[in-house]
Each structure stands twice: as C-alpha cells, then as structure tokens.
Amino acid sequence: MRQIVTTRNGGVDVLRVEEAPDPSPKAGELVIRVRAAGLNFADILARQGLYPDGPPKPCVMGYEVSGVIEAVGKGVHKDLVGRSVVALTRFGGQAEFVAVKDSQIFDKPKSLTFEQAAAIPVNYLTAYALLIVMGSLHKGESVLIHNAGGGVGLAALDIAKKTGAATYGTASQSKHKFLLERGLDYAIDYRSQDWLPVLKEVTNGKGVDLVIDPIGGAHWKKSYEALRHTGRLGMFGVSAASATGLAGKVKLLKAVIQIPWFHPMGLLNKNRGVFGLNLGHLWHEPEKVERWMEEILRGVQKGWINPYVDRVFSFDQVGEAHSYIEGRKNIGKVVLVP
C-alpha cells in the first residue's frame, strides 16, 4: 500500500509517499480500505516537531478516515466486510489501508460522501466535548469560537446553533462572509484588530458565557477576560506555536511561559470555570466517545451537522495540503485521498 510518511521534523519537504506492506487485522481489529483521510492541525504540528503526542518519526500520521472494511480479524463479525465506515485511527490513517479496533468504527452516513464523512470524527468530537460535554452551552447563552473558520471552528458553529446560543467568532477577514452565511451571528477579524474590546462592545460590556480557545499561551488569559459571570473557558490547542524549525521551538517556549495560572479564589469570586480538552487522551474512554459520536451522527441524519470540506488533496499533494492550512487559507476541513 501507499502511505504518507513524515520522515523527520521539518518543512513540507519531509513528507513522502512511500510503499509499505498491507496491514492484516489482529484479533478484534478490522482493516479499512481508506477512501478519505482527514488532515488536522495536529499533523502540521507533528511535522514541525511541536506535537508531543505524535509517534516517533518516521511515522504515518492520521487520526481519522472513512472507507470500506476490507478484512476482519478473529472475533470480529465477517458480515462487516464491505461496510462503509468512518473511523478514529490512532495514527496511520493517511494510508491506503489502516487497521483499527472494532470499537473505533461507526457506520458512514449514507447522505455523506467519503470526503465529508472523513471530516467528522476529530472536528465534531472535539467541538461536541468542548461545547456540550464540558462547556455545557445552553439556549440563551453565548459562545466565542476562536478560529471559527477552521475545522473545529465550523463544527462548533453547527453545534452551537443547535443549542440556540448566540455565536461570536474570530477568523481571518476572508472567511467572514462564509461564516455569516453559515449562521455565525458576529465575526471579528482578530488579525487586524484587538478582538476583546470589539467583543465587549457588541455584548454591551458583558462578554460571553463560553470561550473555546485553541491558540494557547497568553491568549488563554485574554479569553478568560472575555467571560461574563458563570462563564467557562475551554482550552484545547497551541496554534500560537505553529512554525517550522527553531522559530517553532521559540514560539512554543514563549506560549508555555505565558500560560496563565487560575487561582481558585479568582474563579470563585468571578463565578468562572476553566477546563482543558485533549481528544487524543481519551482512548481509554471509548464508551464516552461512542456516545458523543452517535449523537453527532444522529445530527447528520437530522440535518444540524453539516461537515464542510474545503479542499481535497491527493496523497501526492500532501505538501500542498499542509501549506494550505499553515497559510491559514482553509475554511473548514482539508481531506486527503489516496
């Protein structure tokens, strides 16, 4: 099979498409013939050497795929062969075939293409956990979605709209028209202006009930300032560190140094909550993830979950795909196809 190998830390030139033996399923596993694999910001950070959760290099990244079950191992029902599925993959998804545990697969919704289906797991599970499970977003409340035009951002917008909360989002200016058409109530260009005073002004000085922040470092402190009483801050990424080589290491160090401390008395007196989320640290809680995924897939059926694929790149174009996201050009999901 062909697979995308991140050969070492570096720029997009370290990405190679290489041949490898096809995997065979172990007991309790299935092998999926991959039709589409999601590309996530984590894959970019891993290539840059800034993602501690990634496997040692050389490695094949990829947290999610859609495809067709090709073979099953001992203990897995043979009827599953030929079924179209969407799956979480603990790496290795950016390949023609991948072996996964049977607990990691879900039926692909018939209404979605393979590319759209591959856009669901990471983005929607992350957004669901942030907004519903941990953020407890409710009708009548308000949420600020940072990077609203990204993969997680658009997923969060779908879910926030379903709750009936008011939605504010930060994004590059070029994405605002799209976001407003998709239902975002208010877009802020955080790259050309200071977003916090703008948010305060449009919320009559109050701020919002929930902020989800993947930027990290000092930005988490600023997002905390955007909360009104009983507000919650969900922290889930360090996009601020993104850069290749020494620049990335320096940015990551700066982000770590600038991480705020939240004192219990401050939280108590301001009626605020803070939480973190790392979907990659939930593999030991498959029943939770399964419950959330089932709710998301029901949302596809009912029409309130609409995965948006911006660009589809072939495996051979993987460097272009990485550059597209690093250049902040993507609106929603970038998908790779063999």
Ligand SMILES: NC(=O)c1ccc[n+]([C@@H]2O[C@H](COP(=O)([O-])OP(=O)(O)OC[C@H]3O[C@@H](n4cnc5c(N)ncnc54)[C@H](OP(=O)(O)O)[C@@H]3O)[C@@H](O)[C@H]2O)c1
């Ligand atoms: N903790 C978790 O479980 C988890 C799971 C999934 C994702 N994440 C994190 O969530 C964030 C979004 O992930 P995603 O996969 O959905 O990717 P994405 O949103 O598609 O990421 C790309 C977008 O992020 C914005 N961005 C902000 N700072 C950036 C920077 N320094 N360099 C490049 N782009 C930057 C850009 O949009 P604008 O300029 O328009 O804002 C860009 O288009 C990432 O930090 C990722 O690591 C965390």
